[in-house]
Amino acid sequence: MEHALLTRKLTKTVIDKAEPSDRDFFLWDKDLKGFGLKVCPSGRKVYVCQYRHGSGRRAPTRRMTIGAHGSPWTVESARNEARRLLGAAVQGQDPAKMKQEAKSVLTVAELCDEYQASGTATKKASTLATDRGRIERHIKPLIGRLRLTDVSKGTVTRFMQDVAAGKTAVDVKPRKRGRAIVTGGKGTASRTVGLLGGIFSFAVDVGLMADNPVRGVKRFKDRQNQRFLSLEELQRLGSSLRQAEATGVNPSGIAIIRLLILTGCRKGEIEQLRWQDVDFDLGFLRLPDSKTGQAIRPLSSAAQAILKSLPKFEGTDLVFPGSDLERPYVGTPKVWLGLRAAADLGEVRLHDLRHSFASMAVSSGSSLPVIGALLGHKDTATTAQYAHLHDDPVRGAAETVGQRLAGLIQD
Numbered sequence: 001m002e003h004a005l006l007t008r009k010l011t012k013t014v015i016d017k018a019e020p021s022d023r024d025f026f027l028w029d030k031d032l033k034g035f036g037l038k039v040c041p042s043g044r045k046v047y048v049c050q051y052r053h054g055s056g057r058r059a060p061t062r063r064m065t066i067g068a069h070g071s072p073w074t075v076e077s078a079r080n081e082a083r084r085l086l087g088a089a090v091q092g093q094d095p096a097k098m099k100q101e102a103k104s105v106l107t108v109a110e111l112c113d114e115y116q117a118s119g120t121a122t123k124k125a126s127t128l129a130t131d132r133g134r135i136e137r138h139i140k141p142l143i144g145r146l147r148l149t150d151v152s153k154g155t156v157t158r159f160m161q162d163v164a165a166g167k168t169a170v171d172v173k174p175r176k177r178g179r180a181i182v183t184g185g186k187g188t189a190s191r192t193v194g195l196l197g198g199i200f201s202f203a204v205d206v207g208l209m210a211d212n213p214v215r216g217v218k219r220f221k222d223r224q225n226q227r228f229l230s231l232e233e234l235q236r237l238g239s240s241l242r243q244a245e246a247t248g249v250n251p252s253g254i255a256i257i258r259l260l261i262l263t264g265c266r267k268g269e270i271e272q273l274r275w276q277d278v279d280f281d282l283g284f285l286r287l288p289d290s291k292t293g294q295a296i297r298p299l300s301s302a303a304q305a306i307l308k309s310l311p312k313f314e315g316t317d318l319v320f321p322g323s324d325l326e327r328p329y330v331g332t333p334k335v336w337l338g339l340r341a342a343a344d345l346g347e348v349r350l351h352d353l354r355h356s357f358a359s360m361a362v363s364s365g366s367s368l369p370v371i372g373a374l375l376g377h378k379d380t381a382t383t384a385q386y387a388h389l390h391d392d393p394v395r396g397a398a399e400t401v402g403q404r405l406a407g408l409i410q411d
Contacts, residue, residue: 010037012075015045035082037069045069047078051089053096062089064096106208108151109144115199118206126268134192138168139199148209151200156193156217163189164220186220193219227352228359231408233345237261238409240342244335252320253335255306260350262303262405264357267350269297272328273319278307302406360405 008014010029018027020043028036038046047066052059066081067073073081085095106114112135120128143151143159162168164186197214204212229237245254259270269287277286283304285297299307307319316325336350 034086049082049085053094062096105147105149108146109140115202134195138163138192141168151213153213156214160189160193190219228356234408236343240339252329253332256332258306260353264354274317
């Protein structure tokens, strides 16, 4: 129950001196009608706003909470908010109802969950895993609490800048085995905003948003896909591979990296390779589930030689089984970090071996359509990024891509 509705000028001194009673009571501001403070028996003090919705004395009275006394609500900030709400009521609006409706609007985090549950039917499992990482490690921490109605183009721009600046950088162990190092950077920021654009497009399609706030945001140019190894770097990498082999580094990791160099395949395509996918008679890999669907990749004689030298394990069809024969070997990144350091390759990624394969094909005179077929590209625009390499100084060499690369990394 309520009692003792007192009216006086609300100041910090008055509020601090207000003592709790055995029931709620109110202090109403004498200067701004409808602005008040509720004092609870527990001692909690809450700013409120009271108004009539509609015209006439019979119009129903609404009372809504502004916020508890203390940061961020001071008496002056609460008074300003009450003035805004009372002004809206005078204009015929119902602030309490509007606040309730706003609460029903999804947050960005809730939209992300909806998207992952309903808007990703055409995406591959590997892509979904990447999306999930970007959502959980970048989107939700920075803007997950925002309501969809609060997201603007400016919000997205600030989000992108924050990711690029490393505000979501973290080094964690998400499970007993494994490690997640999130560094941020411009490339990550641009790709995450790209995902965010897809999520908001889903929201527009299902009627949750009127417009996509990502549209028009100028992203950082992602230059990671232009990195490829020079001849000298490939020779250093070959030396590091031979040294690692001699010192007992995991042979599966070494063989996988050699095959990545010689085939231009993606890491997952080689790590998850099965013997049934290897056609030695015709010299092809028949990949049932590559990033672009079913794919056929030609094997050079050097790549075939590596595969023929590998042992076959009883109880599994995997070319590179892990300690659990039912699962593929996943230690390639760890082996790569050691090789990369030994060869002084800086921040070169495993995926850059794929770009190096493409650059070698270009420099050997292969056409862009042929390179696209070698790499399994569906979109010619993806292959076109290598067009500028036609002027590479090693262009015109007579050996095939596989033979040249094998000569660089082997004795």
